[in-house]
Amino acid sequence: MKQILSSLEGMTSMYMASQPGPHTAQSIREIIAQLRVMPMFAGQVEDDDAEELARLIEEKYGISMGFGAIVDAEDFRPWLHDARINGEIGDFYWGRYRKLLNLKGLPKSVIDATDEVTDRVLDRLGDPRNLSPWSRRGMVVGHVQSGKTANYTGLICKAADAGYRLIVVIAGIHNNLRNQTQARIDEGFIGRDTGRLAHANKAQRQKIIGVGRFGDSQFPVSLTNTIKDFNKDTATSNTSQIGQYNVPVVLVIKKNSSTLKNLLEWLEEHSATGATKMVSQPMLLIDDEADNASINTAYARDEVTRINGQLRQLLSMFHRSCYVGYTATPFANIFIDPDTDDDALKQDLFPRHFIIGLDAPSNYFGAQKVFLDARERHVRLIDDNEDILPMKHKIDHPVDVLPESLIRAVRAFVVARAIRNARGQQGAHASMLINASRFTDVQGRLRSRVADVVDRIRAAVAVDGAKGHAALRSPEIAALHAVWKSEFTEAEGADWPAVQARLHEVLVAARVVEVNASKRSQPLDYDQGGEHGVTVIAVGGFSLSRGLTLEGLTISYFLRNSMMYDTLMQMGRWFGYRPGYEDLCRVWIPADGVGWYAHIHEAMDDLQTQLKRMELAKATPEQFGLAVRSHPESLIVTARNKMGTGKEFPMKVSLEEKLVETTRIVAEEGLMRRNFAAGEALLQDLVSDGLAFEKRSRGHLVNGVAVGRIDAFLRTFRTDPANVPADLLTDPKLIRDYIAARADSELRLWDVFIASSTGKEFDPVAFGHLDLVPYGRSVDPRDFAKGVLTISGTSRRVGSAEDEREGLTDDQIAAAENAFRRDRPEAKPKSTINPSYYRSVEGRRPLLILRLVRPKVEDADGKTVYGKDILAWGLSFPSSKIAGGTVEYIVNTIRMREMFGDEEIEEEARGDTD
Numbered sequence: 001m002k003q004i005l006s007s008l009e010g011m012t013s014m015y016m017a018s019q020p021g022p023h024t025a026q027s028i029r030e031i032i033a034q035l036r037v038m039p040m041f042a043g044q045v046e047d048d049d050a051e052e053l054a055r056l057i058e059e060k061y062g063i064s065m066g067f068g069a070i071v072d073a074e075d076f077r078p079w080l081h082d083a084r085i086n087g088e089i090g091d092f093y094w095g096r097y098r099k100l101l102n103l104k105g106l107p108k109s110v111i112d113a114t115d116e117v118t119d120r121v122l123d124r125l126g127d128p129r130n131l132s133p134w135s136r137r138g139m140v141v142g143h144v145q146s147g148k149t150a151n152y153t154g155l156i157c158k159a160a161d162a163g164y165r166l167i168v169v170i171a172g173i174h175n176n177l178r179n180q181t182q183a184r185i186d187e188g189f190i191g192r193d194t195g196r197l198a199h200a201n202k203a204q205r206q207k208i209i210g211v212g213r214f215g216d217s218q219f220p221v222s223l224t225n226t227i228k229d230f231n232k233d234t235a236t237s238n239t240s241q242i243g244q245y246n247v248p249v250v251l252v253i254k255k256n257s258s259t260l261k262n263l264l265e266w267l268e269e270h271s272a273t274g275a276t277k278m279v280s281q282p283m284l285l286i287d288d289e290a291d292n293a294s295i296n297t298a299y300a301r302d303e304v305t306r307i308n309g310q311l312r313q314l315l316s317m318f319h320r321s322c323y324v325g326y327t328a329t330p331f332a333n334i335f336i337d338p339d340t341d342d343d344a345l346k347q348d349l350f351p352r353h354f355i356i357g358l359d360a361p362s363n364y365f366g367a368q369k370v371f372l373d374a375r376e377r378h379v380r381l382i383d384d385n386e387d388i389l390p391m392k393h394k395i396d397h398p399v400d401v402l403p404e405s406l407i408r409a410v411r412a413f414v415v416a417r418a419i420r421n422a423r424g425q426q427g428a429h430a431s432m433l434i435n436a437s438r439f440t441d442v443q444g445r446l447r448s449r450v451a452d453v454v455d456r457i458r459a460a461v462a463v464d465g466a467k468g469h470a471a472l473r474s475p476e477i478a479a480l481h482a483v484w485k486s487e488f489t490e491a492e493g494a495d496w497p498a499v500q501a502r503l504h505e506v507l508v509a510a511r512v513v514e515v516n517a518s519k520r521s522q523p524l525d526y527d528q529g530g531e532h533g534v535t536v537i538a539v540g541g542f543s544l545s546r547g548l549t550l551e552g553l554t555i556s557y558f559l560r561n562s563m564m565y566d567t568l569m570q571m572g573r574w575f576g577y578r579p580g581y582e583d584l585c586r587v588w589i590p591a592d593g594v595g596w597y598a599h600i601h602e603a604m605d606d607l608q609t610q611l612k613r614m615e616l617a618k619a620t621p622e623q624f625g626l627a628v629r630s631h632p633e634s635l636i637v638t639a640r641n642k643m644g645t646g647k648e649f650p651m652k653v654s655l656e657e658k659l660v661e662t663t664r665i666v667a668e669e670g671l672m673r674r675n676f677a678a679g680e681a682l683l684q685d686l687v688s689d690g691l692a693f694e695k696r697s698r699g700h701l702v703n704g705v706a707v708g709r710i711d712a713f714l715r716t717f718r719t720d721p722a723n724v725p726a727d728l729l730t731d732p733k734l735i736r737d738y739i740a741a742r743a744d745s746e747l748r749l750w751d752v753f754i755a756s757s758t759g760k761e762f763d764p765v766a767f768g769h770l771d772l773v774p775y776g777r778s779v780d781p782r783d784f785a786k787g788v789l790t791i792s793g794t795s796r797r798v799g800s801a802e803d804e805r806e807g808l809t810d811d812q813i814a815a816a817e818n819a820f821r822r823d824r825p826e827a828k829p830k831s832t833i834n835p836s837y838y839r840s841v842e843g844r845r846p847l848l849i850l851r852l853v854r855p856k857v858e859d860a861d862g863k864t865v866y867g868k869d870i871l872a873w874g875l876s877f878p879s880s881k882i883a884g885g886t887v888e889y890i891v892n893t894i895r896m897r898e899m900f901g902d903e904e905i906e907e908e909a910r911g912d913t914d
Helices: 003-018 027-036 047-061 078-087 092-105 107-123 148-162 175-190 212-213 232-237 255-272 302-316 367-373 404-422 440-464 466-475 476-486 496-509 565-571 591-616 621-629 634-641 669-688 709-714 732-740 781-785 801-805 809-825 836-840 893-900
Strands: 069-072 134-141 167-170 251-254 284-287 320-327 352-355 379-381 432-435 511-514 536-539 551-556 586-589 648-653 660-661 665-668 692-694 700-706 749-755 765-767 768-770 773-777 788-790 846-858 865-866 869-874 887-892
Touching: 003 027, 003 047, 003 092, 003 107, 003 476, 027 047, 069 591, 069 621, 078 107, 078 232, 092 107, 092 148, 092 175, 092 212, 107 148, 107 352, 134 148, 134 511, 134 591, 148 167, 148 175, 148 284, 167 175, 175 212, 175 251, 232 255, 255 302, 284 302, 302 320, 352 591, 352 621, 367 591, 404 432, 404 440, 404 476, 404 496, 404 536, 404 551, 404 586, 440 466, 440 476, 440 496, 440 511, 440 536, 466 476, 476 496, 476 749, 586 591, 591 621, 591 836, 665 669, 669 709, 669 749, 669 869, 700 709, 709 732, 749 768, 781 788, 781 846, 801 836, 801 846, 801 869, 809 836, 809 846
Parallel strands: 134 320, 134 352, 167 251, 167 284, 284 320, 379 586, 432 536, 432 551, 511 536, 551 586, 749 846, 773 846
Antiparallel strands: 069 352, 648 887, 660 869, 665 788, 692 700, 700 749, 765 768, 846 865, 846 869
16 A cells, blocks of 8 residues: 555544544545545545545454453452552553554454453553562463564553553564564554664664654663663663663563573672662563473473573562463463472462453454365465475485475465555565475575575566566466466456566565574564565574564465474464455465364364353363363373473373364274274164164264263274374273263263265265265375375364264254354354364264275375275264363373374474574
8 A cells, every 4th residue: 555545544543543433434434535635645645545445444444353261360359440440540651552553553443352451461460559579470362473462562551551660571582583572562662763772873862663653751761672682781771761660661582591591680680789679669571472481391401491490580589570471372381280389499380360362353364264264265285395395304405496386386475466566555565484494404495496486587577577468478477477377366456467567576676585593594674664565585494483473474385294283373474464465365285284273273262262161160270271281182282391201191181072083093904894893783783772874965863872882882993903003082991981981971872973975986885784985085195105094185184064063953053153153253154163062062962973984195196096995983072061071091202202203392402403
């Protein structure tokens, strides 16, 4: 959007925010019409531009954001309301920040929700007016790239207004993330460019930015800046500014033991000399990416344990302190033992006082939208990398050529940027992410090869780009045209002549940079100014995987194989907000990765739902922690924190409202025959019991099956022979123990659904007295060669969400879907419903799902090869009212390594990785 339109948008948004009541399409246009005649806009805004702006604001104004859920400790006592009523708290810092959010064009509903949520967090921190010693521990759970930084910036502003005078923000383990966070705190809280403040030239030290334009009488003191982290000498030279703490002091530091050591020493020195009253001030510690490096894992690297101990020591130095961890992947934090406090290390970081879940605004571009609702639009599969850049490779792996899929992704980025420019978005930033190796040396080679591709395109466009239709004779421009034709022909404002006309300006600005821990790394500087935004292709690894925001991220190429939830979700930098260009966003990813992200989304969605339910039940954080720890999927997350030892450890696992499927079966002939026989015997038993087989559109349904029949089937069925790792959660002992505890009550009667594919790929196969059409399912070719069938493909699920509707009445299905809409107001009408809602509906009976699966892989020539049919099952468990609801399972870490691998567990510790 042109700069003049950006200014007009900002003023329109501010004017709307200042007016009470809802705005209509007509009122928005009337406000724009009034502002257009002002001298600064007069004659510069065409009617078409004004109408386009009105539509954009209409879209933004319709964005909504819920308030999230809260789980509180029993001793929670609110204080904020009374303090405000008594006039003991101002709103100088928050008032400035709210104006900035208005200027940035955030919808009033989103700003109001942020106001409400940050009030809820502040109310759960210690009351700074209370001079008695206190400490508070809490956690805020958001979504990846959903605005957590904006949220805690608002919290910092309100804490400063309330009387907190020392605020420490710990912003990740890499310099680029710390610098980025400092810049955002500069803009949203400090109001001055701290990088300029670091200069000796006083004329350069007064650059007012962000909130500073709305009030400059109470600038906070910053002991860090955008150029460098905390330094004792620099901090000491600023003690005169601190004075009597009339203004707050803020530090943005890296999560690094050396930095924390310097800060602790400096605080000890100054508290000992009495030169400052620092340790007597109320202190707020914000821990960004709180699940990363903050957790105490005593068996693991000393570095991690040291950071945890330093954080605890830092908090204990202050008589009044608060710790708030912000994360999108809270599993590791919930696994902190609440009872690990001791005299030496002080109170650990378990969020014992509160856990708050943030709802993402309705325009959030997250896993639901990318991998479920609009997968065909946004996801492209990588299937050509193994011979060139395999998932597992060594540090010296050569990169002489690039996979064709990566070259295509680069071309898609060039075309998408050209379309955005044609839409008037040339002033906005545009980024591409390439995350294909954990080794910095390999990342460097990738960057060089990608730069070669961009150079070839740039040279071709410089020579032939202005030749109209004749430009298509150039192979490079013809290749861009082919990508445009297959990807973007339906995009608004994306006709090829308009795209071709913009290619030159895109490629002149485009840079290919390396973002990692090497000396070759370049900063992602999005503050270069000018009429055109930054156009950058960022090649990296771990540095691109934690907290770092790639502005205007449009195209992502992701070739990593971690199976840990937190690692995968944090690597998903493509999540976030894509106003005006969401339709252009693409993610290139292996088929397995698509399935894992869809699967993880359901687990995270389940976590947020559980948080809301526990809020209604007035549960405490300790009770919520127990619930998360008993989630079956948490075993995968736990592996990251537990794999450092070879010991066994017990896990309390709950199967309540969970689906368990046989996604991994050993293809041993005798085992497969035994399982077929078990299934056919079950069907015969159901016939003998006189039960009806109701014909359904996708198979047959049997209602009211006795639990003994289910137990007999599970007792006979085997997924793996002894000592061969299979699917941990399909262990018959684990499941049968859970069922046995409920066999006389809520799991006494079952439904059985025998699924049959509606596809035309295969002919029916006799199974008992039924004819079933098998389901073709892709399996991991590496496991297939070893005689193990591991479901892969774009969905790691054996079945589908629709399976779990079987056995429900129309009223029950409607109730489940209504509950989903209630809990997820931001979901689109056609959003895929999380099947956990079918499991939790009142009156749901447990469901056993049987199906025949025909495994398939591609051979070296790309031809599909099929294996023998196997019998697979799924168990859908309903809600449980039996206390505890868990069974204990002993997990051996050696077996966990065999199942999930350990390639990336210690990734950030190795010197040759990013």
